[in-house]
Amino acid sequence: MTMREITYREAIREAMSIEMRKDTSVFLMGEDVGVFGGVWGVSEGMLGEFGAERVRDTPITEAAIIGAGLGAAMVGMRPIVEIMFGDFLMCAGDQIVNQVAKARFMSGGKANVPLVIRVTTGAPGSAAAQHSQSPESWFMNVPGIKIVCPATPADAKGLLLTALRGQDPVMFYEHKMLYGESGAVPEEDFTVPFGQAAVVREGSDVTVIAVGIMVKKALEAAEALAKEGISLEVIDPRTLVPLDRETLIRSVAKTGRVVIAHEAHERGGPGAEIAAVLASDAVEYLDGPVLRVAARNVPLPYSPVLENYVLPDAADIIKAVRSFWAQKGA
């Protein structure tokens, strides 16, 4: 494969474009995705290549965007819909939970729903309670949807191509603060399968299972702790549904210690499910508690001093890792 550096944003655009060139049933719709190229710039230039029939500006109607996406998907199209902020998903809550997720089951398997819901997640900085949430786990409790959280440009491309070629609805969570991050991405068409975690950094002392942007922070923590002789193994699940239990358990079996890091709130976040999996299937390997590093259980504030306090960062991961030894030494 020919590798070159592109941004996470470009990688997502590239995946959409590859599939739209190959498959005329694929089209993109959402608020401001046309002339403006999306408020996050992801679809910039796509209107020029694919035209207004296939890169469609919608009215401000999250429920109708996702509902119409479902309708089009059921009759053979492969819509990609963009929801500007994950926080706005609840405007379409019924469509996602009761319609999109259940169409296959309730039709006895007759309805195919190849719908990709691209949605942003995470705090972009002083955007407060209704623009900053990480709503990945909101829908983990709803069978029927796959949940994808790419942390790198390469995974963004490969996972999105998998999503676009599947038969089931996918919620594809793009972290706003990753859009500008660059990384090596194969130029060719390639896919990253769902349900296959990435061992991002091998290590021996503590496993850090990191979701989305926390992968980057976990690597920062690993770098810092390596200087103290503490070796972190960083695992990125990449998809929360389906979840690659085996890779997580294998790592914990090796290290005996685990920290789960995500930007979603701690309570009921993706880490709660991961911790439960480890408690049921890996408890014999654990030499300490399962720790979580996550946003505090309060809404995200605007004021930067408050926001920094609520959000998790690399220093919080370092603190959690050190606590394994602090407890023993105390």
Add this chain to the structure above:
Amino acid sequence: MSDELSPEMKKEMYWMMLLARRLDERAWVLHRQGKIAFHISGIGQEAAQVGAAFALQRGVDWVTPYYRDLALMLSLGYTPRHFALSLYGKREEPSSGGRQMPSHWGYKPANAVSHSAPVATQASHAAGIGLAIKLNGESKVVLSTIGEGSTSQGEWYEAVNWAAIHNLPVIFMVENNMYAISVPVAKQMAVPSAADKACGLGLDGRKVDGTDVFAVYAMMQELVAKARNGGGPSLIEARMYRITPHSSDDDDRSYRSREEVDEAKKSDPLLVGKRQLEAEGLLSEADLESMEAKAKDMVDDAIQYAEAAPYPEVAEGEYPVYAEEVRHA
């Protein structure tokens, strides 16, 4: 307030538009200087907002504003200092103590309810407030403002329908500034005016020139009186032009021409208002100079005050999530 506007009142309305404009402009500068994280502007929409606000009984009637309503909020007693504190996320900010974004309002003395980032949610809150007013037998009204793009949301129709069915004292004012971020009004609705949506919902639908503060005031006076007297809800579209980009986060050159914006600036509500007052001999050059000087002083004061004001204490980030302390929350 009486139906007939006194010269003093007319000048006061112009002053409010001017103050809002200068404060709004300064917020853009602060953002460009990197001093604040975000600004969303109401430039071009001052006439509709001031005209509507002056038709209300301040602190008696209720308002569910939306994020462009700086001039509306100033007319209801929210101050430049309050706004500046919100831009900086300072502790003394009256809506939330620095917790919520600027321009999401919430100001208890004005009975103004906070706006939400997912749009159109305020319309059903307004219906609920209207229902409570009716149930309590009070003589109050609710003004619920919204952008034209947000009237595409299902929730907006649900709320207006609700208010119409139950004859609730709510005025739904659509500030049609022609753009929803980048999407022009023609891609937002098939009817020529948001007011036309009223006919399918069973309430009075009106159109008004949203650059003419006195025309908006006159129409709002009528609709407020009707609602207050049990005549039920109305839908009013005030049409104007969003002179600035959507917010400090976008560049509008990518979706509209400079010629279009320059043309629209000819109907800038401040110019329209100035011409009207001058034609009536109510605004001298000296008046204007003193208003500008006063606005500059107030804006300077607000920014200086906010810059010097303390941030919240970090621990304030923990509350108030619940009414009382909850263990393991």
